[in-house]
Amino acid sequence: MTTVAAKPATMAQALTRALRDAMAADPAVHVLGEDVGTLGGVFRITDGLAAEFGDDRCTDTPLAEAGILGTAVGMAMYGLRPVVEMQFDAFAYPAFEQVVSHVTKMRNRTRGTMPLPLTIRVPYGGGIGGVEHHSDSSEAYYMATPGLHVVTPATVADAYGLLRASIASDDPVVFLEPKRLYWSKDTWNPEEPASVEPVGRAVVRRFGRSATLITYGPSLAVCMEAAEAARAEGWDLEVVDLRSLVPFDDETVCASVRRTGRAVVVHESGSFGGPGGEIAARVTERCFHHLEAPVLRVAGFDIPYPPPMLERHHLPGVDRILDAVGRLQWEAES
């Protein structure tokens, strides 16, 4: 078997490749959304798909998100495997009724006779200088809705592996793409994209002994940077990348927290009613006797997403993470 050396690729390229490979492998896979055809999507993730597979497999739809997802539901009912692109996080809200009333419930309300294998791709999060309605962290809405898987990659390899797994899943998946990572590069071997990651498994990105940073998607890189900076303070931080918010990998998260005894959850989403509250509660319920300090959250503020010239104050950064780590009751150990 010939192998091609791993070379730098962007997350956007990995996502495009995942879509292309999924469409080539299964004629039931159809891509639909706004501008996904001729243009290749506003982020160019569907670039070349219409040319290769035709307009019927990669379809420019009318500009109506509820209609896009609603028709995708009907296509899935007929045995297709639609992959829907929502252009931006905050443009996906018109489709929300279809998500909560049908996408998430169809399997359950029909006693398993009518599963809906469809993937909803949503570019999400901030950090790209977008004007309003272009930078929302909408994961908490989806997490709170039973029947969905909620998946988000933080690395180039995961972008490929998790998207392939999501499309192959017989359950509906909201696939959240951190748009500030679209152009992030990583060494990745596109000829050996064998790692079709199972949905629902977290991964330890950095091993450490002092405390665990629990994070996902756009905040992973910030946490890795914070972990490096923490060495100067004498902290050896572990970093867990959740990869999937639903299903939630209690096992990997709790194993880490039991080792380190301290945990901080980091995400862009607001803290009130955000994913961090659920994660902190789960960790506390399962690891209480291993904890040296309360589980803390470093999150976006509980405000409408700020204008681009102010967004850096909102997004969790290295300093805010290190401040939180510093509040993990270290004095108890001395």
Added chain:
Amino acid sequence: MTVMEQRGAYRPTPPPAWQPRTDPAPLLPDTEPYRVLGTKAADRADTELLRTLYARLVRGRRYNAQATALTKQGRLAVYPSSAGQEACEVAAALVLQEQDWLFPSYRDTLAVVSRGVDPVEALTLLRGDWHTGYDPYEHRVAPLSTPLATQLPHAVGLAHAARLKGDDVVALAMVGDGGTSEGDFHEALNFAAVWRAPVVFLVQNNGFAISVPLDKQTAAPSLAHKAVGYGMPGRLVDGNDAAAVHEVLSEAVRHAREGGGPTLVEAVTYRVEAHTNADDATRYRGDAEVETWRRHDPVELLERELTERGLLDEDGIRAAREDAETMAADLRARMNQDPQLDPLDLFAHVYAEPTPQLREQQAQLRAELEAEAEAEAQAQAPADSASAPQGGHR
């Protein structure tokens, strides 16, 4: 340079010639609802079809009465009756071929039953032992949709998918007058027209969205006129004239099957009962209005046509009613049996495989059920053995 000189130098380019994208005239509905019964059109109607429609209407009327009675006996949690609308319900099912799909709303269990679904399974949602009681693929009937108009884009997507696969499938989607105000109605019709999807949209304009009359719902000349804005034909039909509804829907289905794209059909009818058994219609409408519509009853209209033309006699009427009674007795008997429930099923169909968290919750419920069963067994045990506690704190 003066302003006048500047103007003189300017040579505007004319815009590209504008043309209407579609000729709207053929898309426009008739000025009055189309009728067959009591008109010359009835002469060319297929008499066998009329007899079939009659038998189905009588059954449908009895079905509505039986289901309403079951709410009073506590056997149904709620029933939104389609009494007075049986012509639409029955015809919608009859015009479809086996491979076609029906997309009903919550008031359309009669259409679902008319398509061949077991009435007990069609009423499961309203009894409350599960949501959808039937396998949608068995009779190609989508689950009853409670959120208004949200099933319409599903019909479009399914019909579009079938066409892409080269399958001969038409989807007929049902919605009420209130549902036409929903965004999903608009988006579904727009997608269907753009994709030329083989879909028929049947709007049963029964006059009310619970209590709100059509005047407060729309300013359109008719609901059928809305079709023109999407570039599809709109058809207006008397929804209580079963022969007319059947003819108009059949034409729309044929048009869709032949690749002509979608049609919007507005059937003008009337909800003679309240919204559901839990509603009080006297708060928003008068008896006189209801009486007017009761005199334009779909069962009586067809019965009169058939008897006047010698196609139906007393024996025929009696036979139809007896057949309906048999159906009702069977439904009553089967609905009077308690459904078998397994609470642990709650976790079975949320995902293809339950998540670890759902497995934990299922185990929790199982423990609760076991404790309940144990407590019940102890409570039923003879009094003398009750003096020896077996442990446990319940």
